[in-house]
Amino acid sequence: MTEWKTRITKVHFIKPEGGSEGACLVLIYPAGPDMGKRFALERDESIVGRGSDCDIQVDRDSVSRRHARIYRCEGGWAVEDLKSTNGSYVNDTQIQDSPLRDGDLLKIGAAIFKFLTGANVENSYYEEIYRMTIMDALTGVHNKRYFLEFLEREIARCVRYGRPLSLAMFDIDHFKTINDQHGHLTGDHVLKDLARRLVSRIRREELLARYGGEEFAAVLPETGREGAMEFGEQIRAIVGNEAFEFEEERFEVTISVGVATLDGEPMDAQAFIKVADENLYRAKRAGRNQVVG
Secondary structure, three states: OOOOOEEEOOOOOOOOOOOOOEEEEEEEEOOOOOOOOEEEOOOOEEEEEOOOOOOEEEOOOOOOOOOEEEEEEOOEEEEEEOOOOOOEEEOOEEEOEEEEOOOOEEEEOOEEEEEEEEOOHHHHHHHHHHHHHHEOOOOOOEOHHHHHHHHHHHHHHHHHHOOOEEEEEEEEOOHHHHHHHHOHHHHHHHHHHHHHHHHOOOOOOOEEEEEEOOEEEEEEEOOOHHHHHHHHHHHHHHHHOOOEEEOOEEEOOOEEEEEEEEOOOOOOHHHHHHHHHHHHHHHHHOOOOOEEO
């Protein structure tokens, strides 16, 4: 795997004076030592790319030598794709030349930046840093850290009130094959689109999180085994019944699901996860694309 190398012409905290607006890019994906790094846009133009002469250097195979240009324009800022191999995207839409608005997500190859601008850019930056501690930047669902905290609270509530609690662990079948055959950008798209499809099925009191890699978790308070198995079948259908599409390619994706349920008895969070994970691997061994619990 290619090692990240980031070179910045000038990076520091932006402190707007006299009501003037600042602007910056914040690297929010992938995870690593550079995640959360802020790139101040202080000049009228900055080049993003793999080349050592770029203002913002992202040494990644999916990034072209001169990938995109961020420039000041009338009324704000814009981005222009510089005929890159893998294209530039604003909020998941491929662009040639597009305005940038506060909060937009800019995808350069496999790297995702968040564009921040305005008189309160400093506060926005710290809010984004906090969000990164609880959310997965690629998929937009909660991350493993928040999931573990949420699960521990729900187990305690389950024990206190003697109410059922279920956990569904699931991952994408043959995800390595998707990456090998279609590329890691396609793999990233599958993860994002899968999360997008499932979010609408998650109720307010439930939690969907990316546990790691291609594995996800759903915490289902007040749900017994029967309801959890039904949930597993529903999400399996949501993923498997409609083909995924990326850059004019269509391909089928399926998931395997493992379910575990507590009925008021105390259990350590890691032990609870282990039960669901073991059922997930039983589903894998039984042929994948099924729910076991």
